Amino acid sequence: MDSIGAFFAMSGYAAYIWPAFAVTLGLMAGLAFWTRRRLKASERLLAALEAEAAAAEGGADRTDGSEAQA
Amino acid sequence: MATEAMALSQTDKAPARGAAGLHRFANPARFSRLSARLLPWTAALAVGLIALGLYLALFVAPADYQQGQSVRIMFVHVPSAWMALFCYSFMALASAVGLIWRHPLADLAAKATAPVGALFTFTALLTGSLWGKPMWGTWWVWDARLTSVLVLFFLYLGYMALWQAFDDDAKAARAAAILALVGAVNVPIIKFSVDWWNTLHQPASVLRLDGPAIHASMLWPLVVMTLGFTCYFATVLLLGLRAELNERRARILRQRALSRL
Secondary structure, three states, X not given: OHHHHHHHHHHHOHHHHHHHHHHHHHHHHHHHHHHHHXXXXXXXXXXXXXXXXXXXXXXXHHHHHHHHHO | OHHHHHHHHHHOOOOXXXXXXXXXXXXXXXXXHHHHHHHXXXXXXXXXXXXXXXXXXXXXOOOEOOOEHHHHHHHHHHHHHHHXXXXXXXXXXXXXXXXXXXXXXXXXXXXXHHHHHHHHHHHHHHHHHHHHHHHHOOOOOOOHHHHHHHHHHHHHHHHHHHHHHOOOHHHHHHHHHHHHHHHOOHHHHHHHHHHHOOXXXXXXXXXXXXXXXXXXXXXXXXXHHHXXXXXXXXXXXXXXXXXXXXXXXXXXXXXXXXXXX
16 A cells, blocks of 8 residues: 555655656647547548539539430 | 549649659548558557556656656656657658648648647646756756757747648648748757757757667666657547548538539
């Protein structure tokens, strides 16, 4: 029990050591997850725009055909 | 596929001769496939190596006879600082490739690197302060090393701001690339600042002509953490680059949709 306490106390330097590790690793994790979220959002956006573009082109073809018949 | 190639050809008039090998990855579909294959590996390696590095840093590395346990901050401070410089060098190189050879992915790779580099610069400064307070008795000092790293941080921020400052992607890329290249002089300044000036920051103990001056029990955690941080950089770069490519394609599709109205 005492050695775990001693480990966390880091001979009195705990107030400096633990924030250093925590902030570094925390920010790294944060950036990684934020970037991944941005990637997922961009994939959804792109899928929606591509579907819209495909639908628009499909509609344009039909319009040309019917105009020619009319 | 064809629309992507057309969109790219509009920005890439001069085919890359010098970067012929890299040009294979200019095709975003190919890059997408490659990055999808690489990402699980870089992510797993990052997590594994950082976990191992943390174990070595906190449990295996000995306390310093002068600095006691506070020396353990070195195992996040030094890798962060190394990555800050590495990322800027990578960003400057990618900017140069984008400027000279107009490689389509190069500008976006530089753009995707900036947040990671800025993060590591910030953590280097922060952990340095947390180490300096107990050791030097001060959170900050305006010596050559600390000041030039602070300048590096502002360069990263300025670089990211330039990308946002232009509506036209090509103009933004150009301006940002020029800033990256002009600021690149700061990298050797940072590296040699502890030799050229009388700094409070200690001189180099690892990357020196005479070889590392620290014991293996401290060198190994340092190396493992740095490798882990590098794999982390690769992971975030690949994720960010994929996002940038998607967003650029989305902008092109949106413009096309508007022109249809």
